Amino acid sequence: xxxxxxxxxxPGTNCEHDTVQALRSLGAEAELVWHRDHDLSGLDGVVxxxxxxxxxxxxxxxxxxxxxxxxxxxxxxxxxQPVIGICNGFQILLEAGxxxxxxxxxxxxxxxxYVHVRVEQSDTPFTGxxxxxxxxxxxxxxxxxxxxxxxxxxxALEAGRQVIFRYVTPQGEVSAExxxxxxxxxxxxxxxxxxxxxxxxxxxxxxxxxxxxxxxGKVVLESVVxxxxxxx
Amino acid sequence: MRxxxxxxxxPEIADPQxxxxxxxxxxxxxxxxxxxxxxxxxxxEVDGDxxxxxxxxxxxxxxxxxxxxxxxxxxxxxxP
Numbered sequence: 001x002x003x004x005x006x007x008x009x010x011p012g013t014n015c016e017h018d019t020v021q022a023l024r025s026l027g028a029e030a031e032l033v034w035h036r037d038h039d040l041s042g043l044d045g046v047v048x049x050x051x052x053x054x055x056x057x058x059x060x061x062x063x064x065x066x067x068x069x070x071x072x073x074x075x076x077x078x079x080x081q082p083v084i085g086i087c088n089g090f091q092i093l094l095e096a097g098x099x100x101x102x103x104x105x106x107x108x109x110x111x112x113x114y115v116h117v118r119v120e121q122s123d124t125p126f127t128g129x130x131x132x133x134x135x136x137x138x139x140x141x142x143x144x145x146x147x148x149x150x151x152x153x154x155x156a157l158e159a160g161r162q163v164i165f166r167y168v169t170p171q172g173e174v175s176a177e178x179x180x181x182x183x184x185x186x187x188x189x190x191x192x193x194x195x196x197x198x199x200x201x202x203x204x205x206x207x208x209x210x211x212x213x214x215x216x217g218k219v220v221l222e223s224v225v226x227x228x229x230x231x232x
Numbered sequence: 233m234r235x236x237x238x239x240x241x242x243p244e245i246a247d248p249q250x251x252x253x254x255x256x257x258x259x260x261x262x263x264x265x266x267x268x269x270x271x272x273x274x275x276x277e278v279d280g281d282x283x284x285x286x287x288x289x290x291x292x293x294x295x296x297x298x299x300x301x302x303x304x305x306x307x308x309x310x311x312p
Contacts, residue, residue, distance in 0.1 A: 058298070
């Protein structure tokens with residue numbers, strides 16, 4: 001059976017084609033979903049891709065969270081189906097309250113470079129094929145990836161094993177040196193309590209071909225395709 | 233009516249834009265600047281003449297869109 005993934009496009013989204021390409025290269029069917037559509041029926045998974053929805057105006061993701069499609073995404077997530085927010089997609093999930101916390105401007109500057117992230121938990125649809133502690137070399141390209149949540153929320157995230165990816169040095173150490181943007185606790189990606197919604201700032205869809213610098217991101221998308229096939 | 237909304241980052245939360253601007257001011261020779269915080273002012277013109285009703289609606293707008301409750305507080309000033 002073939003998995004069908006929907007990749008949502010907001011005005012200003014710019015990573016949808018790379019995401020569709022990456023999913024198709026893994027044997028999934030992938031289609032674009034315009035932000036004014038509200039029909040996600042027939043889809044097995046949803047991606048909110050990277051970019052600059054609504055120009056990041058007001059606050060990044062603040063306007064996109066009210067797009068008509070987001071009611072359907074909320075219901076889709078509520079039904080336990082896999083949703084992943086990549087970069088701007090993660091920011092939109094945060095503004096929509098589908099994931100807790102918020103993003104601040106990077107502590108330094110806009111960063112566009114490869115970073116290393118460590119997989120902290122392998123029991124989400126997007127990390128099922130990863131080993132706990134596995135280090136992935138994936139690029140980031142963002143100015144607002146400095147994750148923040150109040151102390152109670154951070155404590156709950158850590159206690160609930162909801163931190164899924166953490167920025168590390170190439171050797172896998174969690175340190176200031178390995179943190180590109182000042183994110184609290186080096187948090188690069190988190191999941192919701194039900195563990196079916198994941199948001200991460202790095203771009204796995206940009207690390208699917210070694211000829212382009214790294215294929216470490218493939219396993220993130222491969223994990224969800226494989227999890228959905230197994231579920232079917 | 234004219235409405236002014238002041239959206240302010242809660243002081244305990246880092247403000248990288250402010251810190252960077254402060255550093256830039258130091259580089260320009262203004263070493264006396266101890267700290268900078270950058271917030272947002274939103275100016276609105278809203279139909280209607282019942283200030284209490286307008287205030288209530290704008291506060292709703294703040295809670296839903298104009299401010300992020302995780303990071304920000306807001307103050308609504310309705311011009312008489």
